[in-house]
Amino acid sequence: MASADSTLRFSNAEKSLVIALGAYIILDVLLTPPVGIETRDPTKVTGIGIAGLVLLFIGLGLSIAAIVMLLRRSTRSPIVAIVAAILFLPAFLSEQTGRFSALAAPTGIEVIEWVQALVVVVTIGLGTAVWRAHRQ
Numbered sequence: 001m002a003s004a005d006s007t008l009r010f011s012n013a014e015k016s017l018v019i020a021l022g023a024y025i026i027l028d029v030l031l032t033p034p035v036g037i038e039t040r041d042p043t044k045v046t047g048i049g050i051a052g053l054v055l056l057f058i059g060l061g062l063s064i065a066a067i068v069m070l071l072r073r074s075t076r077s078p079i080v081a082i083v084a085a086i087l088f089l090p091a092f093l094s095e096q097t098g099r100f101s102a103l104a105a106p107t108g109i110e111v112i113e114w115v116q117a118l119v120v121v122v123t124i125g126l127g128t129a130v131w132r133a134h135r136q
Contacts, residue, residue, distance in 0.1 A: 010070075011133060017126040018070055020119055021063045021081055024088075027116040028060045037108040040101055049100040052091030059087030070130075078131035085123040092117055 010018075030037055045053070062084035069077035092113055094100040105113070 011130070013126055013129040013133060014070060017078065017081055017123065017130050018067055020123040020126055021067050021070075021084070023119050024063050024085065024116065024123060025060060027112055027119060028056065028063075028088075030112050031056075031109060031116075037106065037112065039106050040103045044102040046094075046099060046101060048094050049091075052094045052100060055087045056091040059084045062087065075134040078127040078134065082124050082127040082131075085120040085127065088116060088120050092120075 029035065032038060033042065062080050066077050066081035066084055069080055091100065095105055095109075095113060098104075
């Protein structure tokens with residue numbers, strides 16, 4: 001049984017990556033209209049905004065997949081986590097440049113997006129650290 005316990009141990013970087021991905025998922029969900037923070041009319045979202053949303057939701061799915069892969073000890077999980085994090089950036093950049101919607105973002109959305117941008121940077125860093133550890 002001791003050998004089974006050793007295979008279930010995760011490095012600090014892997015644990016931190018799971019936490020960062022969890023934060024990413026929560027923040028992604030907070031950006032959706034059903035939560036109530038996003039109050040803009042969906043019909044005012046531009047084509048660029050829609051493309052950003054598609055990538056954002058693909059990133060959400062990949063972040064969930066990355067957590068599952070990490071828990072299953074897949075060596076590809078950090079790459080999936082990095083890609084998931086990067087897919088937030090088009091929506092964030094289109095929002096910051098005013099090309100996401102014809103309407104300005106509510107303050108709550110702006111704050112969440114900046115926090116999520118920080119989580120993205122952390123996720124990319126942690127994903128890189130885990131990836132390097134898996135390669136050794």
